[in-house]
Amino acid sequence: MDEGRPIFQQIAERVENDILTGALSEEGQVPSTNEFALYYRINPATAGKGVNLLVEQGILYKRRGIGMFVAAGARERISARRREMFVLEYIAPMLAEAASLGITPHQISQLIEEETS
Template sequence: MDEARPIFQQIAERVENDILSGALSEEGQVPSTNEFAMFYRINPATAGKGVNLLVEQGILYKRRGIGMFVAAGARERITARRRELFVLEYIAPMLAEAASLGIKPDQITQLIENQLSERETR
């Protein structure tokens, strides 16, 4: 667990990661809040808060008396939201810093391509 962020947000993110990786499929059942609580050794109310966050976002839905399930289109919604966050948290600050350093867009592209090439050779 990451001490910097609330546990319920971490639970929600782990479920999202499982959806993105395919470990949880659309229309597939997710663990119950009690199962999350036991696995992560947290209060069931905290686990429930994480699950409910995903319900509010349309990522999960409840089948009365059965449990929680991954909503159709959940993977696309998660991907779209995370791409928006990626731009806000990484791209925008990077471009602002590049501008302050006088780095031109074509130079940024070249720097990124160089980093990708280095990663491929590792």
Template sequence: MKNLLDDNRPIFLQIKEQLEDSIIDGSIKPGERVPSTNEFAAFYNINPATAAKGINELVAEEILLKKRGVGMFVTEKAKEILVEKRKKTFYENYMLPLISEAKKLEISADELLEMIKRGNEE
């Protein structure tokens, strides 16, 4: 867990994203227990309901599974779900605007691909 939270964004979203990032990068594995809402609350000195909001969103998205009296655990398909969700967001937030600007500048698809390849090599 990161020690600092950004004051400019909702805390529950930051907790949710930290868990997502940890699942995607493999530092939290499928079947592994994640910190409880009370553990998050104590660590960040926040209200447990705030932490619960982020965690409950992950439960609703089938990223986490509640085991009553035991804790929250990463589902087997969590990483797959998160990667697909992030790819969709990446496409919408980065690729569509990139393609739109390329069209304005009359950059062909081949030129655009070449630029991406060149950027990837640098």
């Protein structure tokens, strides 16, 4: 866990990551709040808050008496949101660092081409 951020957000992100990679499949059951708490060694209320955040966003849903499941379409919704954040979290910092090193946007495209060819 990263000490400087609320843990419930980090739990929600980890569950999202597992949905993105397919480790948790749509309509598949996710671990219980207590299982999350014991695995990550965090307070169960905190784990519950992370899970509830995803329920509010429609990523997970509850089946009364059975448990928590990944909603259909969750994967696409998560990746759509992450794509929006991609510019802010990856492209913008990269451009700022490039500017301070005197690397032009054109040179960046060339570097990307080289890396991916």
